[in-house]
Amino acid sequence: GAGVSQSPRYKVAKRGQDVALRCDPISGHVSLFWYQQALGQGPEFLTYFQNEAQLDKSGLPSDRFFAERPEGSVSTLKIQRTQQEDSAVYLCASSSGVAGATGELFFGEGSRLTVL
């Protein structure tokens, strides 16, 4: 597609359930980022991939969060045993360059997760 595509757009989960959020970046984009945006806050960095390599996962809040990009294109963010504090919009962004966040990032519309 022409832009970054994320699915599902909305997800409601019961506390303790596992969820998986998908990101389809712009074709050919090397860099891929995941951000978490809580209500009323700016996006906060979770993790960064360069092709299939996860080069930075310093922003993942706990070991319940796991991200992968096995073939260097589509990425999945998995959250195990969801908690209410995980409720947020999860944003995916991609970039054509390898210079991390110094280039222009193209964002998807986000996946809104609500944990009951």
Add this chain to the structure above:
Amino acid sequence: AQSVTQLGSHVSVSEGALVLLRCNYSSSVPPYLFWYVQYPNQGLQLLLKYTTGATLVKGINGFEAEFKKSETSFHLTKPSAHMSDAAEYFCAVSGGTGANNLFFGTGTRLTVIP
């Protein structure tokens, strides 16, 4: 470490009036600075960025921002607001070349009054 402070979570201006959205940053290295805009039900998109060189940068839709190192500021301006400018605006900073992530402010919601 890098951080951004956006003064004013909500700003209202009349159509045709000057738009000024404030951003101050903190960075331990020469910063790269960005403004992103988020229209309702859309993803964030880049308005403009400062990396090196000219401190006054021009972006899309008539917006511009000036990097002032002495004031650690990167305020966003537009001479004349348009109804279509109503959106949420985020200032962000990264740690320069090779930095892996952007640090975003909490955002400023701009309302344009007809």
